[in-house]
Amino acid sequence: xxxxxxxxxxxxxxxxxxxxxxxxxxxxxxxxxxxxxxxxxxxxxxxxxxxxxxxxxxxxxxxxxxxxxxxxxxxxxxxxxxxxxxxxxxxxxxxxxxxxxxxxxxxxxxxxxxxxxxxxxxxxxxxxxxxxxxxxxxxxxxxxxxxxxxxxxxxxxxxxxxxxxxxxxxxxxxxxxxxxxxxxxxxxxxxxxxxxxxxx
DNA sequence: AGTACGATTGACT
DNA sequence: GTCAATCGTACTG
Numbered sequence: 640x641x642x643x644x645x646x647x648x649x650x651x652x653x654x655x656x657x658x659x660x661x662x663x664x665x666x667x668x669x670x671x672x673x674x675x676x677x678x679x680x681x682x683x684x685x686x687x688x689x690x691x692x693x694x695x696x697x698x699x700x701x702x703x704x705x706x707x708x709x710x711x712x713x714x715x716x717x718x719x720x721x722x723x724x725x726x727x728x729x730x731x732x733x734x735x736x737x738x739x740x741x742x743x744x745x746x747x748x749x750x751x752x753x754x755x756x757x758x759x760x761x762x763x764x765x766x767x768x769x770x771x772x773x774x775x776x777x778x779x780x781x782x783x784x785x786x787x788x789x790x791x792x793x794x795x796x797x798x799x800x801x802x803x804x805x806x807x808x809x810x811x812x813x814x815x816x817x818x819x820x821x822x823x824x825x826x827x828x829x830x831x832x833x834x835x836x837x838x839x
Numbered sequence: 840a841g842t843a844c845g846a847t848t849g850a851c852t
Numbered sequence: 853g854t855c856a857a858t859c860g861t862a863c864t865g
Contacts, residue, residue, distance in 0.1 A: 682846070690846070700861060718858035720847050737846055772847050817846055837847095 642799040645790040648708035662808040664801040674744040676741030681831040689820035720772030741768040750777035773831020
């Protein structure tokens, strides 16, 4: 199963990619093992959007957002958790798609160890990846993955995304979670009825 | 140099 | 539903 190529990330704008990424599978081939999950919730962060980290200027924290489309942007939030974004838009334009929830498909046992949850129970399974901070832990993503490419060959990109298996994904569009500025913008997308969505 | 605060989560009432 | 935990960053002075 192939990685989505760099053209996929380059050929669509950020809002379109936020929708197209739903139903695709995020994969991390780590030393501990491989984990993967279907992307079921995303949010778009655009230039000119006050909630976007890159709204004001390029800084040490948001620098990855200005990289080429198909780059990873990982940042610390609230001093505890990390969030994972797919960088979008042309190079030197600071836009990205936040991955907010996954439906686990591979490496559930490893995810359970990382999250200290039992994936064989209903609540334990849902707790693995039903939020942006949770999925980063379950997938074994860290600050070291900031700036990595999703599209390079082999070990150069242990984190990548596989294309959708099914063509049609029924989705819902709403406002974004946890922000104060730009709170009315309809930039959040999720798979309708999916139980791993953080806040249905 | 000092400080306010955030794209969250989990524990507790 | 409410609330504390914890720290790097970005902005102020």
